[in-house]
Amino acid sequence: MTLKSLACTISxxxxxxxxxxxATQTYNADLIITNGQILTINSExxxxxxxxxxxxxxxxxxxxxxDLITQYRAEKxxxxxxxxxxxxxxxxxxxxxxxxFRGLGEEGIxxxxxxYFFPLEAxxxxxxxxxxxxxxxxxxxxxxxxxxxxxxxxxMDEMAKATKEVGLRAVLGxxxxxxxxxxxxxxxxxxxxxxxxxxxxxxxxxITPAYAPHAVYTVxxxxxxxxxxxxxxxxxxxxxxxxxxxxxEKRIKDQTKATSPVEYMDEIGVLDERxxxxxGIHLSENDQKLLKQADAGIxxxxxxxxxxxxxxxxxxxxxxxxxxxxxxxxxxxxxxxxDIMRTxxxxxxxxxxxxxxxxxxxxxxxIEMATLGGAKALHMEDQIGSLEVGKKADIVIVETQSxxxxxxxxxxxxxxxxxNPSNIDTTIVNGQIVMENRVMQTVQLDDIRxxxxxxxxxxxxxxxELSKKAIKSKSLMD
Amino acid sequence: MTLKSLACTISxxxxxxxxxxxATQTYNADLIITNGQILTINSExxxxxxxxxxxxxxxxxxxxxxDLITQYRAEKxxxxxxxxxxxxxxxxxxxxxxxxFRGLGEEGIxxxxxxYFFPLEAxxxxxxxxxxxxxxxxxxxxxxxxxxxxxxxxxMDEMAKATKEVGLRAVLGxxxxxxxxxxxxxxxxxxxxxxxxxxxxxxxxxITPAYAPHAVYTVxxxxxxxxxxxxxxxxxxxxxxxxxxxxxEKRIKDQTKATSPVEYMDEIGVLDERxxxxxGIHLSENDQKLLKQADAGIxxxxxxxxxxxxxxxxxxxxxxxxxxxxxxxxxxxxxxxxDIMRTxxxxxxxxxxxxxxxxxxxxxxxIEMATLGGAKALHMEDQIGSLEVGKKADIVIVETQSxxxxxxxxxxxxxxxxxNPSNIDTTIVNGQIVMENRVMQTVQLDDIRxxxxxxxxxxxxxxxELSKKAIKSKSLMD
Numbered sequence: 035m036t037l038k039s040l041a042c043t044i045s046x047x048x049x050x051x052x053x054x055x056x057a058t059q060t061y062n063a064d065l066i067i068t069n070g071q072i073l074t075i076n077s078e079x080x081x082x083x084x085x086x087x088x089x090x091x092x093x094x095x096x097x098x099x100x101d102l103i104t105q106y107r108a109e110k111x112x113x114x115x116x117x118x119x120x121x122x123x124x125x126x127x128x129x130x131x132x133x134x135f136r137g138l139g140e141e142g143i144x145x146x147x148x149x150y151f152f153p154l155e156a157x158x159x160x161x162x163x164x165x166x167x168x169x170x171x172x173x174x175x176x177x178x179x180x181x182x183x184x185x186x187x188x189x190m191d192e193m194a195k196a197t198k199e200v201g202l203r204a205v206l207g208x209x210x211x212x213x214x215x216x217x218x219x220x221x222x223x224x225x226x227x228x229x230x231x232x233x234x235x236x237x238x239x240x241i242t243p244a245y246a247p248h249a250v251y252t253v254x255x256x257x258x259x260x261x262x263x264x265x266x267x268x269x270x271x272x273x274x275x276x277x278x279x280x281x282x283e284k285r286i287k288d289q290t291k292a293t294s295p296v297e298y299m300d301e302i303g304v305l306d307e308r309x310x311x312x313x314g315i316h317l318s319e320n321d322q323k324l325l326k327q328a329d330a331g332i333x334x335x336x337x338x339x340x341x342x343x344x345x346x347x348x349x350x351x352x353x354x355x356x357x358x359x360x361x362x363x364x365x366x367x368x369x370x371x372x373d374i375m376r377t378x379x380x381x382x383x384x385x386x387x388x389x390x391x392x393x394x395x396x397x398x399x400x401i402e403m404a405t406l407g408g409a410k411a412l413h414m415e416d417q418i419g420s421l422e423v424g425k426k427a428d429i430v431i432v433e434t435q436s437x438x439x440x441x442x443x444x445x446x447x448x449x450x451x452x453x454n455p456s457n458i459d460t461t462i463v464n465g466q467i468v469m470e471n472r473v474m475q476t477v478q479l480d481d482i483r484x485x486x487x488x489x490x491x492x493x494x495x496x497x498x499e500l501s502k503k504a505i506k507s508k509s510l511m512d
Numbered sequence: 513m514t515l516k517s518l519a520c521t522i523s524x525x526x527x528x529x530x531x532x533x534x535a536t537q538t539y540n541a542d543l544i545i546t547n548g549q550i551l552t553i554n555s556e557x558x559x560x561x562x563x564x565x566x567x568x569x570x571x572x573x574x575x576x577x578x579d580l581i582t583q584y585r586a587e588k589x590x591x592x593x594x595x596x597x598x599x600x601x602x603x604x605x606x607x608x609x610x611x612x613f614r615g616l617g618e619e620g621i622x623x624x625x626x627x628y629f630f631p632l633e634a635x636x637x638x639x640x641x642x643x644x645x646x647x648x649x650x651x652x653x654x655x656x657x658x659x660x661x662x663x664x665x666x667x668m669d670e671m672a673k674a675t676k677e678v679g680l681r682a683v684l685g686x687x688x689x690x691x692x693x694x695x696x697x698x699x700x701x702x703x704x705x706x707x708x709x710x711x712x713x714x715x716x717x718x719i720t721p722a723y724a725p726h727a728v729y730t731v732x733x734x735x736x737x738x739x740x741x742x743x744x745x746x747x748x749x750x751x752x753x754x755x756x757x758x759x760x761e762k763r764i765k766d767q768t769k770a771t772s773p774v775e776y777m778d779e780i781g782v783l784d785e786r787x788x789x790x791x792g793i794h795l796s797e798n799d800q801k802l803l804k805q806a807d808a809g810i811x812x813x814x815x816x817x818x819x820x821x822x823x824x825x826x827x828x829x830x831x832x833x834x835x836x837x838x839x840x841x842x843x844x845x846x847x848x849x850x851d852i853m854r855t856x857x858x859x860x861x862x863x864x865x866x867x868x869x870x871x872x873x874x875x876x877x878x879i880e881m882a883t884l885g886g887a888k889a890l891h892m893e894d895q896i897g898s899l900e901v902g903k904k905a906d907i908v909i910v911e912t913q914s915x916x917x918x919x920x921x922x923x924x925x926x927x928x929x930x931x932n933p934s935n936i937d938t939t940i941v942n943g944q945i946v947m948e949n950r951v952m953q954t955v956q957l958d959d960i961r962x963x964x965x966x967x968x969x970x971x972x973x974x975x976x977e978l979s980k981k982a983i984k985s986k987s988l989m990d
Contacts, residue, residue, distance in 0.1 A: 137919065137920060138921050170915060278618075343868050370929030384818070386820070393821050397618050441967070441968035442968075446618075447614075451849065456934030
């Protein structure tokens with residue numbers, strides 16, 4: 035991919051050479067991408083060969099064939115020759131700062147959440163770690179073509195700050211849980227913490243603040259209901275883990291006779307169109323119906339769910355039912371990497387295994403799920419998820435000239451089954467070029483290398499001791 | 513990773529500076545790798561921090577801690593600072609030239625083998641295509657840290673030529689099948705073709721020629737027996753697809769009462785220590801016992817088996833039974849990419865799903881399977897699969913300084929769950945540096961770019977028509 039910084043503008047003059055008379059009306063833009071194979075992900079799933087995307091400020095103002103270059107001029111032109119131009123991918127479920135801990139506790143620990151994650155977080159989490167780890171993770175996201183991610187964690191103001199420095203879009207949910215945690219010593223203290231965070235970021239152009247009640251079995255009924263009311267009042271999303279484990283409702287059997295966490299949420303009045311559930315592995319047909327009726331979003335996390343042996347979500351069923359389903363990695367202690375590229379093949383392959391049918395979840399459907407599907411899951415499809423006029427300029431260019439990308443007969447199959455994160459060439463978010471020709475434009479990895487080395491050294495010894503204890507612990511899933 | 517081309521040699525003089533008197537006895541070598549975190553994959557699974565590997569000619573002559581650098585000198589020294597140094601990975605099952613067709617027929621075709629693969633091969637395969645596609649595929653393999661691959665295809669002399677030019681090690685099985693194919697117009701004509709190929713390459717330092725009867729249901733009983741005799745006579749491997757589909761024995765029910773293809777092979781006397789089976793998805797306990805008794809190898813291909821919805825092999829059971837099991841990608845129409853990196857997470861995750869147990873197939877076991885396991889599957893563990901004195905110098909260096917590799921607490925987890933092919937920095941095969949600092953040293957991708965463009969253009973139109981026909985075809989698996 036080569037960049038042309040043209041002294042004269044791209045417009046009718048291009049055809050006649052610089053300095054000649056402008057033959058037709060041209061409009062000013064900020065950025066023009068030319069020559070790419072454009073996957074629009076519009077309702078017709080149009081693919082435009084040698085297409086053009088025009089950006090002004092934070093928006094896409096034109097998408098079409100090569101004729102468009104006679105109508106617009108911009109100082110910045112990116113020649114996407116031999117590249118695939120697509121909407122930025124959406125990672126619909128993450129706990130990004132856990133990147134500080136990824137690779138730990140991989141020795142075969144069954145009760146990993148309670149015996150490993152929580153003690154590690156209790157000991158090592160800090161504001162500073164959350165900020166630095168978010169920066170590292172956001173760089174990895176940008177480098178792999180993710181332009182929007184949704185997250186459930188702590189000190190979300192630190193996450194917002196780091197995410198904005200890198201230049202990504204994010205839905206950041208402040209965790210509410212009935213245990214003392216790093217940013218709230220009182221049970222459910224996240225509700226109070228979230229207030230300030232939401233008020234600070236409510237109108238931010240990149241950050242959508244949210245509530246993140248951990249799960250129905252770790253947040254009390256009245257607090258779930260309080261969060262529901264507050265989310266309506268602020269009009270912000272509610273991110274929650276649901277049906278990750280079988281029979282989660284049994285953990286709250288003193289509170290309900292519901293036969294599933296989804297039924298319980300419906301029963302207590304907290305299942306609405308602001309909810310985004312993560313995992314949704316153990317969903318009955320009725321659960322799926324309730325989620326559809328509520329117009330809730332779903333993050334399908336096939337790679338993490340396989341690694342954690344938690345199962346395969348009924349994603350094909352929900353996709354076919356035109357539900358709001360996108361792809362997520364889960365946190366870096368569950369998926370280890372945070373890019374969506376690796377999750378793409380899992381998204382298809384797990385459904386094919388589950389249904390013993392190689393003809394389902396074809397690559398085109400997977401890419402739709404990774405882009406527009408994620409946008410729908412987060413209720414952001416009016417802003418992102420496709421390359422269409424009026425959408426935010428969240429755009430990724432993928433090169434196809436490396437050995438692993440050759441040949442490229444079908445761009446969707448190339449992306450799902452051949453591409454690696456290193457094939458992402460350029461990442462644009464909200465009209466800003468975050469990475470170009472594989473070079474980060476906003477922050478540099480070297481800026482945080484020392485802090486990563488420091489937290490790695492600090493965590494290493496503690497983690498060794500923790501592993502020894504955790505490996506003996508009994509599984510909650512038993 | 514930086515390269516030091518030292519004017520003076522690494523030896524005791526290094527400690528005192530160039531030109532000083534050599535204090536201790538030093539030995540000549542050809543290549544010294546220093547400063548890496550060495551995963552030996554020896555019987556103790558030793559990991560050596562700041563370790564040294566010394567190579568002379570095609571062999572590893574020393575492996576140890578940093579003290580070794582005082583004992584050897586070499587013109588070529590690679591500083592593997594911050595890198596993981598590991599045995600080259602083994603891709604134990606492939607059809608590499610099908611890389612020419614990857615990405616085709618992904619629209620949801622159930623009978624893909626018979627309605628798509630075979631007609632496409634019948635129309636488009638040629639000696640030239642096989643040569644060029646093998647070169648492309650071998651570059652992708654080298655770039656992703658695979659130093660040995662096993663393949664079942666046609667015109668294996670062309671594959672051998674291209675593979676040797678790139679500098680990889682391979683077990684190349686000439687296909688025998690009861691249909692006319694590109695290099696044999698008569699049924700089972702591959703037996704005759706193989707004769708010349710085996711005699712040409714029998715003593716090659718990189719190529720191990722082999723027979724590749726396609727499957728028990730596509731090769732007649734007497735030809736399977738003839739191949740068995742010839743393989744013993746030449747002492748070459750026999751690669752065969754086994755138990756990829758359920759009830760393969762039903763396709764030959766006029767010939768046997770065996771209840772599985774493995775039992776059938778045992779019954780007709782063709783299951784021995786030269787056999788390497790691919791897939792092995794539908795294996796009974798008795799099948800596994802027979803394979804172990806025969807000392808046969810198994811290529812576990814979890815990513816392709818998930819994509820093709822064929823199932824999950826009992827890999828954990830066979831690994832625990834200390835059988836010869838390695839990892840494969842299957843051909844590029846089944847897995848699309850040929851690197852083992854993406855298969856690593858599938859190797860663990862599919863077993864965890866199958867057994868509903870997150871504690872099995874931990875990263876250390878996966879890396880063992882990808883290296884020594886593959887070597888054992890191909891009966892080559894005396895030559896490759898670990899970094900030990902006397903083994904061939906097939907060595908890979910993986911960098912850990914990219915965002916996706918940080919932090920790196922556990923090198924095995926880093927490799928299985930964080931690393932991408934682009935993190936492979938240096939690939940050495942048989943003592944030859946095939947890639948260094950991500951730059952190919954033997955052949956260049958640009959050398960074959962034009963031929964890839966040509967075959968891509970030639971295949972595109974034919975494939976479109978074929979897709980329309982194939983999508984209507986009934987599945988053989990029904």
